[in-house]
Amino acid sequence: MAKYTEDAGKLLDLVGGKENISAVTHCMTRMRFVLVDEGKADVKAIEDLPSAKGTFTQAGQFQVIIGNDVADFYQEFTAISGIEGVSKEAAKAAAGANQNPLQRAMGVLGEIFAPLIPALICGGLILGFRNIIGEVNFFNDAGAFDLEHGTQSIADMWTFWNGMYSFLWVIGEAVFHMLPVGICWSVTRKMGTTPILGIVLGLTLVSPQLLNGFSVASATAEDIAAHTYDFDFYSFVGTGYQGQVIAALMAAFVLVWLEKFFTKVTPEVVRMIVVPFMSLVPAVFIAHLVVGPIGWAIGNGIAEVVNWGLSSDIRVLFAALFGALYAPLVMTGLHHMTNAIDTQLVNNLGYTTLWPMIALSNIAQGSAVLAMIVLQKKNERAQQVNIPACISCYLGVTEPALFGVNLKYKFPLLCGMAGSAVAAMVCTGLSVKALSIGVGGIPGILSIMFNYWGVFALCMAIAIVIPFVLTFIVGTKQLSAEECGMAALEAASPAGAAAPAAPAAQAAPAAVPGELVAPLTGAVKPIDEMPDPVFSSKCMGDGLMIEPAPGADAVVAPADATVTVTMPASNHAVGLTLDNGMELLIHVGIDTVDMGGDGFACHVAQGDRVKAGQKLLSFSQDKIRAAGHPTATAFVVSATGSATEVSFASGMDAQAGSTPVVSFK
Structure with missing residues (x-):
């Protein structure tokens, strides 16, 4: 019998049998299944297999972590099951078919925003730093430190910091005002068309030849006349789309559709000349004349609705609902929409009140795992997942905690949701604002406006204490002795039994370092x-x-x-x-x-x-x-x-x- 024959046969039964597998493939460390009905997979029994190190579901794929030997395991699994493996691309396509249209749309949106997030985080930290050195008045007119009655900032006091405050906006403007360039590039990259055409389209949306989108409301008649394009039978004001998310997305998808259409109908011998021209030029006109204004209206509308929910008389109720449901949204992938909303809020208002609640939700789920660490301190296998999951969650990466711990036991997830809801209510009730999205979890305070740091620290304390206490109380009643690691401890050292004397043996040679x-x-x-x-x-x-x-x-x-x-x-x-x-x-x-x-x-x-x-x-x-x-x-x-x-x-x-x-x- 081959090394993994027994486990491979068991895994086939535990995922629901051959008829429940739409596709199977593998990567360097894990088996990737697309299942007809994921509910038929016995997760606990699969994780108990000697060769399995864990499971999780992502993007419609049920993944079983095997390790370095996954290729051997895969060969034995396909031989036993009689299922022919497929390519990674085919598995992803099958996984997409397993998702509803909303999940697929959110998956695409997530893949579009994922490459942009490092720049957005960097930009948010820069805005936070500029806020501290240029917007907070630490000193009074006499130059003494006086935060209560201060009239001068660090930038006002020192030439160096004034220059730093001004120069850092070069980066901030590139990240937030020029965001449509990044969005158009990312859409074309994701959809498999030509990224450089996306970059050019994005540049036309923020061109200095157009009236700056942030200056439209205060534009004079002369400004409008100088930026009006007259085609005799039609004229329009050339307006830039600085910071606009929805408009850039719509324009990029127009370009993608045009490029794919002309690639399909154009003979290959002239494709290099015809396709870029026939794709880009119409896309630019359509972007500025049709989808740009529509996208602007939709983006502003979404931002206004969310801002109303977070600033109206019902904002505390809105916050409680969002704080409780954000973690489940992460597990479905629907949370990717918040990146677009946050970015739109920042560009419309100069801040976002949504992001602080996201950071608090991450902290709350991490705190639930922290309680599990205490409860399962005797369970070495559980601690191998609990401890790193808690650390990564506090640093803003929640998937290990959500899929590896909280969803597995269910009650930590609910306790984390409760703590997140309370923290979000306090946070939104006291109008905490963030300058941009930032690093999730505890480092998220760096993206918060300085004058709200004290309040946000209180909210973080709430997001730590409530989930920890609730999870600990519920866990003492819900967890079995085996899950806490006590059963194995008792089996190893039965009560009243004397430890047998170790036989005399020659000392083992010291290991070579x-x-x-x-x-x-x-x-x-x-x-x-x-x-x-x-x-x-x-x-x-x-x-x-x-x-x-x-x-x-x-x-x-x-x-x-x-x-x-x-x-x-x-x-x-x-x-x-x-x-x-x-x-x-x-x-x-x-x-x-x-x-x-x-x-x-x-x-x-x-x-x-x-x-x-x-x-x-x-x-x-x-x-x-x-x-x-x-x-x-x-x-x-x-x-x-x-x-x-x-x-x-x-x-x-x-x-x-x-x-x-x-x-x-």
Whole structure:
């Protein structure tokens, strides 16, 4: 019998049998199923399988985490089930068919905004910093610190900070006023058309030749006349769409439709000339004459409705509802719409009151997991998921906590929702404002206007205390002794039984210490910061995240080892085994398996013997980013072998092949 035959057969039954599988594929670490009815999958029994390290559902795919041996498991599973595996693209298409139209639309919206979020977060932090140095009057007329009666800011007091305050707006304007450029680029990238045409379309929406969208209300007759385009039979005022989200989305989708249409009907011999011209030029006219004004009205309408809900007499009720339901929205993917709404609010009002509640919801769910850590302190297997899930949730990545802990037990999810609702009521009732979306969770305070920091700190305390207390109280009644880890402890040490005397034995030789060098040049961080729940929750094992340095394009062997796993179809990851049995996984980027190997090359084969510093993989950071994926690379110790102690160094810049980052003995 092959290694995984028994578990593969059990998994087939536990996912509902062959008739319940629409498609199955795998990536470097997990089996990916598209199920006809996910309700038929016995999640608890699947997670109890020796070869399974956890499960979660994402984008319509039911995923079972296996580890480095997933390719072998997949081969045995398809042989036993008689199901022919499909490509990643076919599995994604099948998963999309499993979703309703709203879920598919939110999925597309999420993939459009995902590449923009780092810039939006950076812009929000910059606005927060500018607010502190230029908008808060710390000093009085005499130059003394006087926050209560101050009339001068830091920028008013010092020339350096005044210059900094002014210059940082170059970045802030690029992020928020020029946002349509990024949106049009991201839409064309996501829909598989030409990104540079999207960039050009976005630039026409914010061109300095047009009347600035933020100046329309105060424009003089001369300004309007200077920006009026007269075509004899029709004239219109050329208005820019600075900061507009919906208008940019609509314009970009017009361009996508036109490019796909003309690509289909144009002979290939003249396609290079005809398609760009016939796509871009009509798209620009349609954007400014039709969909731009419509999108502007829709975007402003949505922002006004949300702002009314958050500033009217019923704002506390609205906040309670949003605070309670945001976590379930994350699990359905519908939360992606809030990115567009937040951005629209920031550009319309200069602030958003929606984002603070999102940060509080993340904290609340993390606090529920914190209570589970206390309740399950004797359950070592549960703690392997609980602790990293709590940390990542407090830092704004909620999926490990939601799918790995809170939804699994249900009551922590509900307790977190209750705490989030109360915190949101206080937050909105006291009109806390954020300058932009920011880092979720506890660091979210950096995006809050400075004068609301005290109130928001109180709201964070509420979001920590209430879910923790509720989860702890309910958990003491709901969790079994086995779930708390007490049953295993009692079985290991039965009451009244004396521990048997250990037989005399020759002392084992001391383990030979060793070290692993960085496989990639870049900033080394804890694995908890990986923007992927499988890695950040340490389901695959402990390790490090490495953010590649500019120009870094090669993964090297961290020690002398044998290549045990490669991914010939995608070349985005490699698995190694050391002589002491330690197993390593190096995974470049997040979801880069979807790129099908574009931008990647593998320089070794399975079974090869490699030396420390030898090149294993090469990749293009530009292509990874262009595909909309993070470049963060996971370096994981998935099995320790004969090593008894493994420690990881982080918080530094490492050089591939020379900087020690892991030590063991």
